[in-house]
Amino acid sequence: MKKKEIEKFFPIPSQTSLVDKAVILKINKLMNLRTKNFIYIEIGSYLGGSLTPFLINENCKRVISVDKRNQIIDDERNEKWSYKKISEKLMIKGLKEKKLDISKLKSFNGDISEYRPKENYDLAFIDGIHTDKNTFSDFLYILDKINKHCIILFHDSVVIFKALLLIKEFLKKKNYTFKIAKFKESGITGFFFGSFSKIDINKKINSTQNFEKFCVDAEENLLIQQLNNRIKVKFKISRFLKNKFPYKFIIKEKEKKESKKD
Numbered sequence: 167m168k169k170k171e172i173e174k175f176f177p178i179p180s181q182t183s184l185v186d187k188a189v190i191l192k193i194n195k196l197m198n199l200r201t202k203n204f205i206y207i208e209i210g211s212y213l214g215g216s217l218t219p220f221l222i223n224e225n226c227k228r229v230i231s232v233d234k235r236n237q238i239i240d241d242e243r244n245e246k247w248s249y250k251k252i253s254e255k256l257m258i259k260g261l262k263e264k265k266l267d268i269s270k271l272k273s274f275n276g277d278i279s280e281y282r283p284k285e286n287y288d289l290a291f292i293d294g295i296h297t298d299k300n301t302f303s304d305f306l307y308i309l310d311k312i313n314k315h316c317i318i319l320f321h322d323s324v325v326i327f328k329a330l331l332l333i334k335e336f337l338k339k340k341n342y343t344f345k346i347a348k349f350k351e352s353g354i355t356g357f358f359f360g361s362f363s364k365i366d367i368n369k370k371i372n373s374t375q376n377f378e379k380f381c382v383d384a385e386e387n388l389l390i391q392q393l394n395n396r397i398k399v400k401f402k403i404s405r406f407l408k409n410k411f412p413y414k415f416i417i418k419e420k421e422k423k424e425s426k427k428d
């Protein structure tokens with residue numbers, strides 16, 4: 167897929183990469199082939215950058231944005247991310263400036279656990295708080311309201327891979343018909359349910375990578391990030407001179423980071 171074509175569907179800054187965007191577009195197209203008038207729900211919208219392809223798609227009848235605004239959020243890397251200045255009003259303003267039709271957009275300022283929807287979802291994108299606990303909780307509330315043939319996507323798999331492993335085990339135990347796909351060079355992992363689990367994902371969407379192997383690498387990568395973020399090493403000369411182990415490990419405060427656009 168060409169960069170220009172991708173950018174046409176993503177006119178608003180988003181925290182997704184180019185490959186993520188290509189995956190989202192392919193799934194948007196796939197929905198058109200299989201589901202009439204589908205409903206898209208997104209947890210974590212920021213400026214609205216990841217929901218624009220669905221606003222543009224006429225076959226998508228409802229776009230639901232769930233975002234608990236004005237928060238500083240934690241993640242599994244032991245980082246804190248500030249979304250304090252990003253309001254729902256700012257997102258709507260940006261979408262209007264790009265002349266996007268927002269008549270089918272429904273936005274909810276809060277956590278999915280407080281949301282009482284009337285309709286079921288066909289496609290979900292979970293990109294809210296990147297802790298395993300929140301990801302699993304977001305997933306459970308989405309699962310309550312999904313249609314039999316549907317797709318649930320997760321962003322930043324490298325951070326929340328443990329939640330993904332638990333979700334996979336949970337679905338297996340509950341006898342769901344599903345397939346998991348971690349897309350290559352993308353942060354997105356998808357769970358494909360019902361008839362969507364039968365499609366050739368590599369051919370129809372994007373190349374995938376071995377999920378279990380990905381999780382092993384992600385675990386090592388996460389450990390290094392957690393150590394770098396939280397552990398300070400002090401060299402104690404007094405201990406060194408006494409021929410004792412000279413290093414002291416100290417836990418640092420979590421560093422606050424400002425949310426970045428693409």
Ligand SMILES: C[S@@+](CC[C@H](N)C(=O)[O-])C[C@H]1O[C@@H](n2cnc3c(N)ncnc32)[C@H](O)[C@@H]1O
Pocket residue numbers: 179180181182209210211212213214215216232233234235236237239249252276277278293294295
């Ligand atoms: C990683 S950003 C979303 C990025 C967006 N999907 C994009 O591609 O640009 C995370 C978002 O989660 C939101 N958030 C914070 N707490 C939340 C919660 N409990 N439920 C849903 N979203 C939450 C933040 O306000 C922020 O907009």
